[in-house]
Amino acid sequence: MSNVFKNITKSLVETVYKYFGNSSGNMLLLTSIIGVALSSIAQTGAVLLNKNYSTSQKAFMAPQELAEGCMTIFSMLLITRPIQGLAKKYVSSGKILTTDMKKYLEKHSLLEKRGNADFNLPQSVNNIVEKIKISDEFVKASENKRNKLLFEHTEVLNSYDRTLDATSAIATTAGGILSTAIVSPLIKNLVASKYQSVTMDTISKYNNGCIANSTGLKI
């Protein structure tokens, strides 16, 4: 039993690592979307079951909750994701550089390419590494010497990974704030008030119809 649990847990761990291990931004976005959808369903149910609200208030707040859920998901996909993509491009093109990354680019005469859309920093580092690996010096070197030859390149790639992840997380949060605190509440209120007026019109028409029918009048 314990082994079965361990195996299931291990395979779950490997799957999560495979898909999200190198990109916390994607994980945050996906779980935020699922969380928002579930929360929206729960809160809509809570509004409909709340006896303290009038029909008119429910007619506004229930669609408000649903609209908030939908708008938050849409704005996350339409705002947060592009911001996340732009942030990644910012780092990979070298627009955002740490001091050690800048020194590295300067040393390898790559600094002038910084910020170009077609410049890819990790790719350029890998190209340099590939050239080193086929050089005579590297081929003839001992394991220690090889590690020394590759050290600065590995370091800059590690620094790049850390910067990319930090930038991605900051951008995802900023995009999340923009979509959940500004865009989504504004649109959800517009949608909900429209729905409220339509619902209240239907209810009043229905009530008038009932009164008219009970008094024998045709409407």
Next chain:
Amino acid sequence: MRTESSHHNYAFKASFYDRFFKSLPNKDIVNAEKFNKIGHALASPHWNRLALGCAAICSQPMWDYFNPKVDNDTAKASAIRTGSKIVVCTSVGFTIRGLAHKIVKKFANGSPEEGSTLLTPKEILSETNVAVRNSKLKLHRNAFSTLLALSVMMFTNFLIDAPLTTLVANKILKKSNMNNKSEGNKNV
């Protein structure tokens, strides 16, 4: 001919994008350690939830209260409900995500000497560079604890968040209505 035209269009768009992208400002990070620390904190699920919750409480109730499309009573009830929901959901979300992160941290260590490796992937365990391993481990812990928290919140959304939001919102609404009535009586 058609292919050539679409090729020109593509080339034009690409060069426009290139020029636009190049015109965006460059940014040098002087204190990389501090920058990475902020990034790591925001990537951890509970601090991320708190950041979003704080931003939401500053703006969302205000949008609801000053909504010109609905009557005053509905606007007030909606603002109170939104504020209560943000406070309740942020508190519950922060606590659950924080606990999930603690649990994952306990069971996802870099090596068996450091503690349990039940939640550590093979690739991280076989990584020899300690700095790279720690960095990867941090990311994995965040991702896995987010997933764990989400699976718990599938239930707490319905069992805690929604009923607690209703309870808090009703209490505040009642108090606010009573205050309004007493103020009305004073005016009379």
